[in-house]
Structures are given as C-alpha cells and as structure tokens.
Amino acid sequence: MNLLEIQNLQVSFDTSKVVNDVSFSIAAGEKFALVGESGSGKTVTALSILRLNQDAAYAGRILFEGQDILQRSEAAMRAVRGKDVAMIFQEPMTALNPLFTIGNQIAEGLMLHEGLSARIAALRAIELLDKTGIPEPQRRALSYPHQLSGGQRQRAMIAMALACKPKLLIADEPTTALDVTIQVQIVELLNQLQREENMAVLMITHDLNLVRHFADRVGVMEKGCLVEVAATRELFTAPRETYTRKLLASQPQQLVNTLNESAVPLLSAEHVRCTFDIKQGWFKTTPFVAVDDVSVQVRPGETLGIVGESGSGKTTLGLALLRLSSARVSGTIAFDGKPLNAMQSDALRPLRARMQIVFQDPFASLSPRRTIEQIVGEGLALHQPQLGAAGIRKAVADALLEVGLPPDIMARYPHEFSGGQRQRIAIARVLVLKPDLVLLDEPTSSLDVSVQQQVLQLLLELQKKYELAYIFISHDLAVIRAMAHRVMVMKDGKVVESGMTQAVLSQPTEAYTQRLLAASVYAAADEEATAVQA
Known part of the structure; x- marks a missing residue:
C-alpha cells in the first residue's frame, strides 16, 4: 500500500478552481518532487494533505495510510500535523512565531507529540539546530526569528519539521533561502534521515538541479493540472510534454551589459x-x-x-x-x-x-493590510505626489506589466498570491520609482526558473535603459x-x-x-x- 495516494483532487476557492483532477501516489520511503511555475498549484496541492488551505472546497480523496484525510475531524488532523506529516514552509517568517525563541518553537512539538520534558526537549532542539548547520546552536536556540538571517530562519524551520521524525515530510522550497554549501548539507541530511527512518518526502521546488539530485520521481504541474509524471532520469533525458521541455530549458544565461x-x-x-x-x-x-x-x-x-x-x-x-x-x-x-x-x-x-531595495522575504516586506495598488503606488504618492491619483494608478499598472503581472490584480492583497508572484510585486514597487541604485x-x-529568467532579463533591460546600478x-x-x-x-x-x-x-x-x-x-x-x- 502507498503511504500517500491522491485521487482526482480538486481544490477551489469560491468559484476559482486552482487544482484540477490531480492524482499521484507516494510510497513509504520515496522521494517525490512537484515542479512547475509559480501559481501552478504545487503548494495548494501540498497544503491540502494537511488541510491547511483556508476557505478551500475539496473534492476527490487524499489517502494517508489508507485513511481519507478529507474525512477526518479537525482534532484527528491535529494529531497528524507535525507528527506523522510535517511541513517545511516556503517563507519562514510566516511559520515562525515572533514572540517565542527558536528553541522553544522546536521544543513545543517534541513536548506535545512525544511527551518530552522541557529540559530534554530543549537539548533535542539544540541538537537539531546543529544538524541543520546553524553555527553556535546553543546561542541561536535562545534567539528570536528576527535575530536570524533568512537562511538561518529556514534552517530552524527545517529542524522544527524533522523534530518528531515524520513518516511524510512535505518540503515547500526547503532550500530557497540557503547558500550553496548549506543546500548540499540539507539535501544530504534529508537523504540520511529518509534512509534511516524510511521517511517519504514530497519536495516542492523550482530548483531543477536539486530535483535531479534528490528525487526518485517527478510530477510537473501547469495551471492546476498534473501534466506529466515520470522517473527523474527519464523526465530529464526524455521529457514528453512541451511545457516540461520549456522548464528544463529555463536556466540563467549570460546577461551582463557593457560597463563604462x-x-x-x-x-x-x-x-x-x-x-x-x-x-x-x-x-x-x-x-x-x-x-x-x-x-x-x-x-x-x-x-x-x-x-x-x-x-x-x-x-x-x-x-x-x-x-x-x-x-x-x-x-x-x-x-x-x-x-x-x-x-x-x-x-x-x-x-x-x-536608492531602493528588494527584500529577500516578500511576505514580510509587503503590508498584509494594503492592496497591491496601494503597496506599489505608496512610493509615488510620497515622492511624486504631483502625478495625482490617475497618474499614480497608470504608473502602477505599467510597473506590474513590466514584471509580468496583469494590472487587474491591483485590488487584491499579498496573501492571495504565490511566493513568486509576491516577489514580482516587491520588484514592481521598487521599479515604479525609476531609482538610480537598487539593492x-x-x-x-523564490521564483521558478522560467520567471527567474524573465525577471533577470527585465532587470538587465531596465539597467541598460536607465543606467541603473545594482548591488546583487x-x-x-x-x-x-x-x-x-x-x-x-x-x-x-x-x-x-x-x-x-x-x-x-x-x-x-x-x-x-x-x-x-x-x-x-x-x-x-x-x-x-x-x-x-x-
């Protein structure tokens, strides 16, 4: 029997169907990767396994160890979350509580699910931080999320997810904020734990090199549909679908402008x-x-x-x-x-x-209480009020188009977008001011490979047009x-x-x-x- 089996899954928000008739299975100890462009439905599919999509309507079946997740009570789901199925979220600032230390947040799951004392759980938390490559784990265990770098926050969240040795680990872009040496360490750590505990892993990522190195099988999603599933080697050497071939071809190309x-x-x-x-x-x-x-x-x-x-x-x-x-x-x-x-x-x-800056974590840098129009237009309202409401609105629409987003999203809020889409909004907020220097x-x-190439090309074109200076x-x-x-x-x-x-x-x-x-x-x-x- 497969550990996880998803059958004809559909996920809708109001009248919008974002996951459409998706079916795949994951065996115990298998490493399965879901890839696709930002907004293709990868994360929504993964969140459905733990029923974490707010206000979502589900259809189909999600069988975990033969039991339908969609039919379980909320109390039964709380016993599953973090123990049998754990998740590494894409954006650590949304998953880590700013009021508690990193050590306390890791220890909490150990105390709840394994009944450890506070002292033993605290020691285990330090061991986990050390395993995931955080320097000075004793000191970092006493730190709050805002006191860590982006990469260190991501590693702390990985430590939290692995604490109770889950049967299925859902890893949503687990190496996004990590430097290359730590990426290797994390992949090797996940491989080691997967072998020792026979843990299954559902990996969601846009890093195709990571997929090639890590996964046994790969599923490719496009616009809410699963368009191709194949063994990793087969997918990379002989992709069947045009969309898969386009993804595999989207790697950074030499883009440097001539320098004066x-x-x-x-x-x-x-x-x-x-x-x-x-x-x-x-x-x-x-x-x-x-x-x-x-x-x-x-x-x-x-x-x-x-x-x-x-x-x-x-x-x-x-x-x-x-x-x-x-x-x-x-x-x-x-x-x-x-x-x-x-x-x-x-x-x-x-x-x-x-002098403008595009921050690493778009969820933390975009106000959840403001619409996209207000967020992107805020700088113009402050620095160029002479444009007036109509002029600012037009400039916002033009900036969104420049980063590949339709202007009709201006009335929506940041939480309604994927991680990659939020990052594009953050870039639009900066570019709308036509600065001289951008950090x-x-x-x-947080961008998938095809959108990454588009954004890099956009940055290059703007640099050439306006002689922008970048600190990258x-x-x-x-x-x-x-x-x-x-x-x-x-x-x-x-x-x-x-x-x-x-x-x-x-x-x-x-x-x-x-x-x-x-x-x-x-x-x-x-x-x-x-x-x-x-």
Missing part, C-alpha cells in the same frame, strides 16, 4: 564596519562585528554581486550602504558625492527615491555569473576575494571561494554526465 569603467562611482564606501550588541544575561552585552573593514564602489550601469554563506554579513553590508541598518556603522559612505552617514534623516529622505537581496530566490546579493552563483560585472565574496563579515566576475568564478584564488564553487556545481556535474549519456 571610466564613469564616476555612484556609490562609494570606505572601511565600513557594522557592530551589534549581543545580550549576555540581563545587563551585560557583548559586541558582535557583522561587517569588518569593507570598501565598495558601484558605478552607474554596474552590477556588483555579493556572495557568501548565510550569516556572512552580505545583507548587513547592503543595509548599511543604504543607511537602513540598525547596527552601529563606522567608515565613510557617499552616494552621488553626498556623505550618507553624515546626513540627518530629513536631509536623507529626498535621496530615498533614488537586490536574493530577488529571485545572492547565494545562486549561476545568477551572479549571469548578472554581475564584479563580485565580492564575504566570509564572517570580511571580503576574502573580489574582482571581475568571470575571473573570480573561473579561477578563484581563495580556498573559501573554491569551496562555494564546488558546492554550487555538484548538481551541474551530474547534469553534464546525464547529457553526455543521453
């Missing part, structure tokens, strides 16, 4: 140092240096890539350069010749329209190779290597850079071998 190296730098920073105070007990604090002696220059029309593992200081540096960091910042930072770190807030405000913090991490923070070295003119490699707050992108990524001189590159190509080597065999 004689141009005066738009942003210039020297010897930037960022320090936080870490609480040690009630009254004592210890300084923590997140960025140490970093110098940066970015010219108009240039893309500077910043890479490194999670917690290396990439985002802290980016926020400091735009005067958005809560850390104590020393050094000199100048934008268009103006000393940013010496300016008062009122004097800085007119420059804000020229892109993992802007394509990413753990995806393929994206950095495609987009960046120059690259900086960061580790523990320091720049360990920098230079022209092709030179650094082709012939790295530092051992750390070599390790990053080795981790990023582990699946590419497998892909190349498969292509040769084909």
Whole structure:
C-alpha cells in the first residue's frame, strides 16, 4: 500500500478552481518532487494533505495510510500535523512565531507529540539546530526569528519539521533561502534521515538541479493540472510534454551589459564596519562585528554581486550602504558625492527615491493590510505626489506589466498570491520609482526558473535603459555569473576575494571561494554526465 495516494483532487476557492483532477501516489520511503511555475498549484496541492488551505472546497480523496484525510475531524488532523506529516514552509517568517525563541518553537512539538520534558526537549532542539548547520546552536536556540538571517530562519524551520521524525515530510522550497554549501548539507541530511527512518518526502521546488539530485520521481504541474509524471532520469533525458521541455530549458544565461569603467562611482564606501550588541544575561552585552573593514564602489550601469554563506554579513553590508541598518556603522559612505552617514534623516529622505531595495522575504516586506495598488503606488504618492491619483494608478499598472503581472490584480492583497508572484510585486514597487541604485537581496530566490529568467532579463533591460546600478546579493552563483560585472565574496563579515566576475568564478584564488564553487556545481556535474549519456 502507498503511504500517500491522491485521487482526482480538486481544490477551489469560491468559484476559482486552482487544482484540477490531480492524482499521484507516494510510497513509504520515496522521494517525490512537484515542479512547475509559480501559481501552478504545487503548494495548494501540498497544503491540502494537511488541510491547511483556508476557505478551500475539496473534492476527490487524499489517502494517508489508507485513511481519507478529507474525512477526518479537525482534532484527528491535529494529531497528524507535525507528527506523522510535517511541513517545511516556503517563507519562514510566516511559520515562525515572533514572540517565542527558536528553541522553544522546536521544543513545543517534541513536548506535545512525544511527551518530552522541557529540559530534554530543549537539548533535542539544540541538537537539531546543529544538524541543520546553524553555527553556535546553543546561542541561536535562545534567539528570536528576527535575530536570524533568512537562511538561518529556514534552517530552524527545517529542524522544527524533522523534530518528531515524520513518516511524510512535505518540503515547500526547503532550500530557497540557503547558500550553496548549506543546500548540499540539507539535501544530504534529508537523504540520511529518509534512509534511516524510511521517511517519504514530497519536495516542492523550482530548483531543477536539486530535483535531479534528490528525487526518485517527478510530477510537473501547469495551471492546476498534473501534466506529466515520470522517473527523474527519464523526465530529464526524455521529457514528453512541451511545457516540461520549456522548464528544463529555463536556466540563467549570460546577461551582463557593457560597463563604462571610466564613469564616476555612484556609490562609494570606505572601511565600513557594522557592530551589534549581543545580550549576555540581563545587563551585560557583548559586541558582535557583522561587517569588518569593507570598501565598495558601484558605478552607474554596474552590477556588483555579493556572495557568501548565510550569516556572512552580505545583507548587513547592503543595509548599511543604504543607511537602513540598525547596527552601529563606522567608515565613510557617499552616494552621488553626498556623505550618507553624515546626513540627518530629513536631509536623507529626498535621496530615498533614488536608492531602493528588494527584500529577500516578500511576505514580510509587503503590508498584509494594503492592496497591491496601494503597496506599489505608496512610493509615488510620497515622492511624486504631483502625478495625482490617475497618474499614480497608470504608473502602477505599467510597473506590474513590466514584471509580468496583469494590472487587474491591483485590488487584491499579498496573501492571495504565490511566493513568486509576491516577489514580482516587491520588484514592481521598487521599479515604479525609476531609482538610480537598487539593492537586490536574493530577488529571485523564490521564483521558478522560467520567471527567474524573465525577471533577470527585465532587470538587465531596465539597467541598460536607465543606467541603473545594482548591488546583487545572492547565494545562486549561476545568477551572479549571469548578472554581475564584479563580485565580492564575504566570509564572517570580511571580503576574502573580489574582482571581475568571470575571473573570480573561473579561477578563484581563495580556498573559501573554491569551496562555494564546488558546492554550487555538484548538481551541474551530474547534469553534464546525464547529457553526455543521453
């Protein structure tokens, strides 16, 4: 008997049918991947297994160990969630409670489902954090979600999902926010646990290299329908459907514009140092240096890539350069010749329209109480009120079209969109102001491969048209190779290597850079071998 069997599943919200007649099964110990573009119904299908789709109408059957999930009471479902079936959610900020420490949130499931004491559960939580690659797990267990980087939050959520050793693990983009070395660790960890516990895994991802390396079978979804199911090797070597072939062909291509190296730098920073105070007990604090002696220059029309593992200081540096960091910042930072770190807030405000940021987590950065029109148009209302309501509305519609979204979504709210669609909305909010400098913090991490290519192409076209300068923070070295003119490699707050992108990524001189590159190509080597065999 299959562990999970989905038969003719249909999921509707009001009159909109978002999953249509989907059927597949997962055997005990099997690794099954669902792939497809953003909005294809992958996550809604997965959430249906735990009945977590709010206000959804279901039809069909979802059999888990022979029992129909759709017929179970809510009390019976609570016993299943987190114990027999666990889920790693795509966006950690929506799944982690901001009022409780990471350790308490992991320990909660152990205490509820396994009856462990608070002390034993706390020790197990530290062990799980250590297994998922979080440094200083004892200290991080006492941290709150906002005190961790995006990648560290994702790893903490993985630790929470694995705590009770579930029979089925639903992993919705589990490596989206993770750097390449941790991706390898997480995949190996999931493989190890799957073998030891005979755990089945339903993986939802847009990372086709991850699918190739991890899954036994793959299902491809398009517009709510399951269009193809095949063994992994068969799907990658001989896809049957046109849509599957299009997905497999959507990989980052070389997109770099010609750079005017004689141009005066738009942003210039020297010897930037960022320090936080870490609480040690009630009254004592210890300084923590997140960025140490970093110098940066970015010219108009240039893309500077910043890479490194999670917690290396990439985002802290980016926020400091735009005067958005809560850390104590020393050094000199100048934008268009103006000393940013010496300016008062009122004097800085007119420059804000020229310096914009696309945040890593779109759900956390988009107000849930505002419509898409209000979110995208907010900056225009503040910086260009002379446009008037009609002019702002037109500019919002044009910005949405530029990122591949129809203007008729303007009356809707962020929770009504998939993760990839929300990220496109976040990009539209920035582009509508036509800034001079954009900080892109993992802007394509939640996008599927085909939309990722569209967004990268869009960013390139806008850069060429308006001579935009980009600071591009990413753990995806393929994206950095495609987009960046120059690259900086960061580790523990320091720049360990920098230079022209092709030179650094082709012939790295530092051992750390070599390790990053080795981790990023582990699946590419497998892909190349498969292509040769084909």
